[in-house]
Amino acid sequence: MIGADTSLTAEERTYLEDCVETLQTEVFTDGLGREHFQALDDNEESRADWAEYVSRMGERDFNGVAVPADHGGGGKGVVETVLTEQAVGYCGTIVHACQTSLTQHIGRTLYDHGNDHLHEQYLEPMLDGELVVSQAYTEPGSGTDLANLETTAEKAGDEWVINGEKRFIDFAAYGDFYFVPVRTSGADGDREGVSLFVVDADSAGVDLLEDQSDWHGFRGTGAAWMRFDNVHVPGANLVGEEGAAWPYITAELNLEHLTVARYCLGASQRALEVAANYTMEREVDDRPLSRLQAVNHEVADMATRLDAAYLLNTRAARVLDREGLGAGRMESAMAKWYGNDLAHEIADTCMQVVGGVATTDKYPLERLQRDVRVGRYLGGASEVMKSIVQHDAYGELADDSFGGKYVGNELEGLPWLGGDGRTAPAANADDD
Ligand SMILES: Cc1cc2nc3c(=O)[nH]c(=O)nc-3n(C[C@H](O)[C@H](O)[C@H](O)COP(=O)(O)OP(=O)(O)OC[C@H]3O[C@@H](n4cnc5c(N)ncnc54)[C@H](O)[C@@H]3O)c2cc1C
Known part of the structure; x- marks a missing residue:
C-alpha cells in the first residue's frame, strides 16, 4: 500500500514488514540475489537454484502459509498467505512468487483432500522446502x-x-x-x-x-x-475422491486468483517506486519530470488504484478465511482481474514516464513489465474473471420489485420513482 492500510490488523502489518525484511536479508541474497534474477530472465537457472530457493522459504515458514504447522505449514490464514506473496513479488521476482504460490494453493488442496500418504510423502516435504512442485x-x-x-x-x-x-x-x-x-x-x-x-x-x-x-x-x-x-x-x-475433484479445483483456483494478483501487485509496487524516484531526479527543461502534471498525475493514478487493488484483494482473502476456500468466488475474481490488469498497466505506465532508458536493463522496469503481463492469464484470464463477476453480480443486483414490465414502456410508469410508479418523489413533494 502507498497509504495507510486500515484493512489489516497491527499484527498483519507487522507480519508483512517482517516478511519483507526476512526476504531481503535471508532469502534473496547469497546466490539468489539480483544476479540470479537476471539469470532467471536469461533462462540460465538450474535445478539447484530452485532447490535452494524452496529450502530457504521452507525454513522460514513461507511455504503453505495457510496449512497447519503440524503438516509443515505456516499455521496462519489466507490474509497472511497473500501478504507473503505480495512480499515475494516485491522483493524477489514473480517467478519466485509463483513457486511459493504453488505451495500455498496446492498445499491447501493436499491438506484438505489428501490422504496420510500424500501428506507424509508430498505435502510435508514440499512445505519443509525439500520438494519443488509443478x-x-x-x-x-x-x-x-x-x-x-x-x-x-x-x-x-x-x-x-x-x-x-x-x-x-x-x-x-x-x-x-x-x-x-x-x-x-x-x-x-x-x-x-x-x-x-x-x-x-x-x-x-x-x-x-x-x-x-x-x-x-x-x-x-x-x-x-x-x-x-x-x-x-x-x-x-x-x-480425495475419484471423479470428484472439480470443487477441489475451483476452491484452489479461488486462492490462486488472490496469490497471482497479489504477487503481481507487489512487483508493480516495486516498479512504481523505481519510476517515482527516477522522475524526482531526472530533469527535462531544467525541472524534474515529477513537476510535470502529465507525469505526476500518472503517479497519483497508479498510487490510488494500487491501494484499491490491495484492498479488494484483502477483502477477498478475509472472505476465504471466514467461509473457506470454496466461498468468495466473485470477490476473488474481482480481485484477480482488477489486480492483474492494473499491475500490467502500472508497469507499462512506469516505463512510459521513465522514458527510453526503461527499455534497457539498467532499471528492472522492462523485466517487471514483461513478467506481470502473464498475470492476466495465469490461473484464469481476465475475461473469464469478468464472466464470473457479471454472473454473480447480476445475482446480487437483481431486485424482484423492479419487475420489468415498464422497460421500453416507461410512459406507463417507473417503479423506483414514487408510490404510484408514475411520479418522481420530488414531484410528489412539490404537490404537498
Ligand atoms: C508464462 C505462462 C506460464 C504458465 N504456467 C502454467 C503452469 O505452470 N501450469 C498450467 O497448468 N498452466 C500454465 N499456464 C497456462 C495458463 O494458465 C493459460 O494460458 C490460461 O489458462 C489461458 O489458457 P489458454 O492460453 O489456453 O487460452 P484460451 O483458453 O485458448 O483462451 C484465449 C483467450 O480467449 C479469451 N477467453 C477464453 N475463455 C473465455 C471466456 N470464457 N470468456 C471470455 N473470453 C475468454 C481470453 O482472452 C483468453 O486469454 C501458463 C501460461 C503462461 C503464458
Missing part, C-alpha cells in the same frame, strides 16, 4: 475451459495409468512432482469425472516434448510442453 493443468486443447481436458487416467489393479499432454507447465523441468487433473469418467466438458493426481516427476513415461521457457517474460521456470505416456501412478496418489 502444476500441470493446461492442455493444448483446453486452457481456460479446464473441464474439456483430454488427459485420462484408467484404473489398472491398484494403480492408475495416465495418458495425455499438458503445455505451458512451469517447473516441468525442475519439479519433483506434478499436480495433475485428468478425466477418469464422463464426457468432455463434464465437471463430474475429473480427478486429481500427484505424479512423481521421475515416473517412466513422463516426457518433456518442448522447452517453452523462452517466452515473453516470466522466465527461468524450465516451463515445458509435456506428455504422460502410460504413466503408472499408485492408487494412493489420487487426491
Whole structure:
C-alpha cells in the first residue's frame, strides 16, 4: 500500500514488514540475489537454484502459509498467505512468487483432500522446502475451459495409468512432482469425472516434448510442453475422491486468483517506486519530470488504484478465511482481474514516464513489465474473471420489485420513482 492500510490488523502489518525484511536479508541474497534474477530472465537457472530457493522459504515458514504447522505449514490464514506473496513479488521476482504460490494453493488442496500418504510423502516435504512442485493443468486443447481436458487416467489393479499432454507447465523441468487433473469418467466438458493426481516427476513415461521457457517474460521456470505416456501412478496418489475433484479445483483456483494478483501487485509496487524516484531526479527543461502534471498525475493514478487493488484483494482473502476456500468466488475474481490488469498497466505506465532508458536493463522496469503481463492469464484470464463477476453480480443486483414490465414502456410508469410508479418523489413533494 502507498497509504495507510486500515484493512489489516497491527499484527498483519507487522507480519508483512517482517516478511519483507526476512526476504531481503535471508532469502534473496547469497546466490539468489539480483544476479540470479537476471539469470532467471536469461533462462540460465538450474535445478539447484530452485532447490535452494524452496529450502530457504521452507525454513522460514513461507511455504503453505495457510496449512497447519503440524503438516509443515505456516499455521496462519489466507490474509497472511497473500501478504507473503505480495512480499515475494516485491522483493524477489514473480517467478519466485509463483513457486511459493504453488505451495500455498496446492498445499491447501493436499491438506484438505489428501490422504496420510500424500501428506507424509508430498505435502510435508514440499512445505519443509525439500520438494519443488509443478502444476500441470493446461492442455493444448483446453486452457481456460479446464473441464474439456483430454488427459485420462484408467484404473489398472491398484494403480492408475495416465495418458495425455499438458503445455505451458512451469517447473516441468525442475519439479519433483506434478499436480495433475485428468478425466477418469464422463464426457468432455463434464465437471463430474475429473480427478486429481500427484505424479512423481521421475515416473517412466513422463516426457518433456518442448522447452517453452523462452517466452515473453516470466522466465527461468524450465516451463515445458509435456506428455504422460502410460504413466503408472499408485492408487494412493489420487487426491480425495475419484471423479470428484472439480470443487477441489475451483476452491484452489479461488486462492490462486488472490496469490497471482497479489504477487503481481507487489512487483508493480516495486516498479512504481523505481519510476517515482527516477522522475524526482531526472530533469527535462531544467525541472524534474515529477513537476510535470502529465507525469505526476500518472503517479497519483497508479498510487490510488494500487491501494484499491490491495484492498479488494484483502477483502477477498478475509472472505476465504471466514467461509473457506470454496466461498468468495466473485470477490476473488474481482480481485484477480482488477489486480492483474492494473499491475500490467502500472508497469507499462512506469516505463512510459521513465522514458527510453526503461527499455534497457539498467532499471528492472522492462523485466517487471514483461513478467506481470502473464498475470492476466495465469490461473484464469481476465475475461473469464469478468464472466464470473457479471454472473454473480447480476445475482446480487437483481431486485424482484423492479419487475420489468415498464422497460421500453416507461410512459406507463417507473417503479423506483414514487408510490404510484408514475411520479418522481420530488414531484410528489412539490404537490404537498
Ligand atoms: C508464462 C505462462 C506460464 C504458465 N504456467 C502454467 C503452469 O505452470 N501450469 C498450467 O497448468 N498452466 C500454465 N499456464 C497456462 C495458463 O494458465 C493459460 O494460458 C490460461 O489458462 C489461458 O489458457 P489458454 O492460453 O489456453 O487460452 P484460451 O483458453 O485458448 O483462451 C484465449 C483467450 O480467449 C479469451 N477467453 C477464453 N475463455 C473465455 C471466456 N470464457 N470468456 C471470455 N473470453 C475468454 C481470453 O482472452 C483468453 O486469454 C501458463 C501460461 C503462461 C503464458
